[in-house]
Each structure stands twice: as structure tokens, then as C-alpha cells.
Amino acid sequence: MVKNLLQRHAVTHEVLLANANELIEMQTRNDSTDPRSGSTFYERYHSLEDIYYWINRTAHDNPNTVKVILVGSSYEKRPLYALKLSFNNRTNKKAMWIDCGIHAREWVSPAFCLWFVHYSLSFYNINQDITHILDNMDVYVLPVLNPDGYKYTWTTNRMWRKNRSISKTTSCIGVDLNRNFDANWCTEGASHNPCTEIYCGMFPESEPESQAVANFLRSHKDTVQLYLSIHSYSQMLLFPYSCTLEEAENHRDLLEMAQEAAQKIRRYYRNTYRYGAGAKTIYLAPGGSDDWAYNLGIKYSFTFELQDRGRYGFLLPPSHISGACNEALIAVKTIALRVVEKTQAPSPSPTV
Template sequence: MNMSTWIKVALGIVLCLTQCHGKKDYSGDQVLTIYPASEEQVKFVQRLPEADFWSPKYAEEVNIEKPVDVLIPRHVLGNVKESLGEEDISYKVMIEDVQAAMDNQVKGRMSRAGHELVHDYNVYHPVEEIEQWMADISAEYPSLVTYEQLGVSTEGRNMHMMTISTNPDNPAILIDCTFHAREWISPAFCQCFTRNLLEGYGTDPLFTKQLNSLTYYIIPLINPDGYKYSWDEERLWRKTRSKYEGDECYGTDANRNCDANYGGEGSSGDSCSITYRGPYVESEPEVKAFADFTRAHLSKIMAYVSVHSYSQLVVLPRSYTGVPTPTLDVLMKYAKQAADEIYRVHGTVYTYGQGSSSLYFVSGGSKDFAYDIGVPWTCTLELRDTGEYGFLLPEDQIEPVCVETTAALRSFSDAAIELWLNRD
């Protein structure tokens, strides 16, 4: 990038700092898919000004093996495109207008304004509606569902979970959603899977068998503060909403705050980074509540699934090391079975593997924490898509995602039951 281009970029940044306020507007911002073809081009892409890396999640993981999805703000967009051209770096526009894509995510809600939305599983729901839904569905199935408080968030919100069970002595599978606030398809899936499981009990033979043999712990909103902020202030907010003495910026990446090689590669000590690990392990009350619950129920939990987006991956432990996980053969067997079940529904292709090789290095992740303390089978499930919409998956994809991912969870449930029966 030449000097005149850098000056234009700097002026654009200053203009934004003086004029941008209120709820963040992404009008004119674009998501580019960039194809670096050499180490020099990789370094150039890593230094793009104000780039919000979507895939991979941070600049250090950019390499010549995979395309890079990155959001570029409108005030630097022209200069970034010009500089990519000057460096002969190929790219394409993935999302033409980010705000338009965001508006498209909620158009169904807008068309239903004034109507009951809480139990509409084909639209995205804010915190208040999800909380009400949890209370309502627990009241609707009182013999199967226990609605209880897991903890309290940084901003004082009650964190709730549902225990769905026919026998308290059964082994369990733990499912959580919304570790990262901007991944709205995650809590949408937690809602629809819960509906499918409860409606299927007594009518669907497989669901009936599984719920007679397995307890489901489901946490739809593990990061309620961040999720609330993504609705009200900044749609692409990822982290929690904590702020500690000496920190310049708000928020900790909850999926870097767990006790699994905490502070290692794939996490940041910079509070302004989207992968900020927090000041100490389990500093986030949301993470502490999750970890305490997992430790307290360790003798029963046979499987743990943390639902994220996007990439269409079943990410296995451990993500903080390239050394093969001790039980990788078992992990891969069940991951393959789930990926096969997903494919049978709509032909959606999921890949799977140890996190450090299938995605990127992560330290402080929840699936590795659960695995390291003794949960036999854990994964991060990265839902649709592979880049067309990224974090802004339209409402009309909620139901197909729900159906195919329910197939995966049914497979994981069978795995949990099998692991329980074959335990030492």
C-alpha cells in the first residue's frame, strides 16, 4: 500500500471516530473473500486496516492454504480494494452490503410485528424472548423439563438451563449455545432441538429411546450479555461484556477463558482483541458457572457439544496442541457418524478432525476443558455455512439447519449412551 493510500485510510478512520455513534450501522461495509497466494501476501492481508476477520477468526491464522473471509468497513473499503489490486492479491465480494444482510436476517420478525413470536422457530429471537420461551416450554412439559438457574452474568442477568430427563440416574449430554454472541444460529438451534426432542418423546421411536436412556442439559444462552448487546448495539459483537481494571476495551472471549491450556496459543492478552482471554482463568461468571456445573456433574456427562458458527465443522479436542488426542480414534468415529447423518438430510457437507488441524489453534476452549477433566466425547459444532452469509445466516435457513443438526445430535446422543454402557 503506497503512502497516499495510507493517508486516505487514516483520514477515513478519523472521520469515523468523529461521526460514528449510537447503534452501529454497517451500511456499505463489505465482507471480502481474499486468496493470499504467497507468504508476502499473507503478511499483507494480516495487516489490513480495521479488518474484522471472520474466517479465520484472527489475523495470525491467515495462511496460503485457505481463503480468508474479512469484513472491511466502508470508510476504508475503496482503499483496501485498491491496495489488494496493487499487490496482485485475488479477492471477491462475499457480502455486498453487510447492513442489508443484517436487515435480511430479521425481515421475518418485521413482517410479523405485533404477533406472538416467542414460539416461532423460524425467526431469530432476542434474550427476553428466549428466556420467556424457556419458562413456557418448561411449564408445557413439567414432567420432563426442569428450568433452573445456572448462574448470574456480568451484567446481572440470570443464566438459565433446562434439564430434560425421564430418570435422574441416567447418563447425560451437555449442550450449550451462544458462547459467541454474534452467532445467532446457535441459540436458534438450541430452541428448535429442544422442541424436536420434547415433541418427539412418545411419538418418535429414536427420541423416545434416547430420552428414556439419557438426560439432556441444555443451555441456550451461555453469554446472555454479549447476545443482548449484539441485538441492541453492535450486531457483530462476539465477547462477553466484562471490563477489568487496566483493560482498554470491553469483553472477554468466553471460549478462551476456560481452564484448558489457558493463556496459550490462539488466545490474546489484549483486551481489544476478539480472542481476549480475560485477566485470569474463569474470570467470566458465565464461564465459571458452566465450568462449576460440568465439574459437579462429571460422573454423568458422557458427551458435551458446544454449538457455534460458521464453517460446517465437527471440531474435536484438543485445539491447543498438534499432538494427537489420546482417544482420537473414538472421537473421529463418532464425528464421522454425525457428519454422515447431516449429509443424509440435505447433502450438507461437514468436515471433522482435531481442532488444531481442522480449524486453528485455540487455548482456553470449552470443549477442551470438558475433555481434559474427563468427559469422554466433546466437540465444537460449527454450523452453516461456509461463507456465503457467514454470521448473517438468513431466517429461511433456520429450519434446514435445525433438521440436519438435529440428526447430528441424535447421533451424538447414541454415542453418549454407548460410551456409558461401555465405560470402565
């Protein structure tokens, strides 16, 4: 019917995905037991149960460096587990925060959180950049900020975005957690209508997931100096503000960091990432976690939109995970090194 309509009006068109359903089935089939699958654990998508198991196993296997923190729980009472990576006990140590999976259907996002932890544990004392970062900063990683929504994308609707909270006023389910933070909450770019994808909730932090993250960051705001939220898709490195067209106080610093990260991605991986303040680079999006974190005092705050540009969109095939994660990794390292440089007091010269 659609094809006929397009042809009748002489609209040229191209089918990008001949069978989206087939792609979804391929991604939800956990092919670890498939002898033909040469991919590693980190080059596949994983169910929520698998990710919880991985969190516990990672902490168990690395007792000196990894600690599991229960940040809170979701609307459906699933735990929000963050991993704390800490490689030494230096005093006055700063930290960075990375969250993934705030939007349920963006599967490559939790895949990156797992990838980052694995890379940090494997390459500490091998790769100079990650060693320098981890020597100077602890890292908090929350692999799935929206566990109820993520679970729902595996069982029921692959394209679900919001959490799964039930509204008292309507039969429509869920709040967009990235419109639920207290940063110009529910102004242009969000909606009061619970049936929309960008529903902002009843009030700021009305959702247990956003409130848990906000509470954690409030109680660690003196140590957390870099905030990163990982999304997909569209290949962008964004920073505040998204909730207003005004420029952030340290706009130039943030722009330089994002630009350097985008240039490195292009140099090493031949892939282009747009960068800039969220509102001017894509659209107004109030109530976002990055703007809220920035206003809290975390002056280096970024949202990454990973691969791709729209061919597969949220259905990025598992074969693209490693490329997407390597690009994000180089951006994280580039920005984190700059943050360490700008915020750490120089170590005193040895007395001779």
C-alpha cells in the same frame, strides 16, 4: 476506495453481500406479526427477552419433563438459565450437556438450542432415535451462555463476539469466553491483550459465565457423559484437542463418531462438514470449553460449527435456520446414540 485499490492491482474480486446492513436489519426485525411471514417461531432469530420468555413458557407447558435451572449469572447480572429435559426417573441415568451462544454474534447457535428442545418435546415417542436417547439420558440445554454479548449484538454491534466485562487496565471491553477455560489457558491461539477478539481474560474462569458453566459441570461430572458446544460458522464437527496438537486418549472413538455424523449430514442434506481434532482441523485454540470438559472426565466432547461456509458467515439468513438446525440435529442424534451404546450397561435379560 477498496474496489479501486483491487482493480489497480488487478485483484479479481466478488461482492458476496451487497448490503450487509440490510441483512442485519431484516434479522433483528421480529417479524412474528408480519402476515407475509410464513416462518414458524423456530425459523426466526429471537432477542434475549424472547428467549427468556420462551424458557419460562416451555417449562410451564411441560411441567413433567422440563425444569429450569439457574446455573449462574453474567457479568451484567443476567441469569444463565439451563433447561433440564428428563423423560423418566430411571436410576443411575446419565446426561448430556448442550450449550449455545458462547460467542455473541453466532445467532444460529441459540436458534439450534431452541430447535433441539422443541424437537425433543415434539418427537419423543414418535422418532425412534430421539426416544432412545431421551429414555437413556437427561439433557441439559443452556440456550445463551453469553447473554450480555448476545443482547449487545441486538442493540449495538451485530458482530460482537466476547462477553461484556470491563477491564481494570484498559478501556477495551470483553473476554472471549471460549478462551477462558482452564485448558492450556492463554497459550498459542489466545491473547493477553484485552483489545483482541481472542482475549483470554485475567485468569482461567475469571468470567462469571465460564465459571458458572464449569462449576455446574464439575458438580455433575459423574452423570454428564456427552458435552456439546454449538458455534458457527464453517461446517465442522470438532473434538479435543484444540489447545494442543496431541491426540486425545480416545481419539479413534471421537473420530469415528464425528465421521459417522458428517456422513449422515452429507447423505440426508447434501452438505459437507469437515471433522477432526480442533487444533489440526482449524487452528490452536486454548482455553476452550470442550477441551476443559474432556479433561474434567467427560470423554465425549464436541464443538459443532454450523452453517455456512462463509457466504453469509455470522449473518446467516433466517431462511437457513431450519437447514442448519436439521444438520446439527442429525449429528447430535448420531453421536448421542453412540455414547448411549458405549456407556450404558446392557439391561438384564428377563428371567423366564
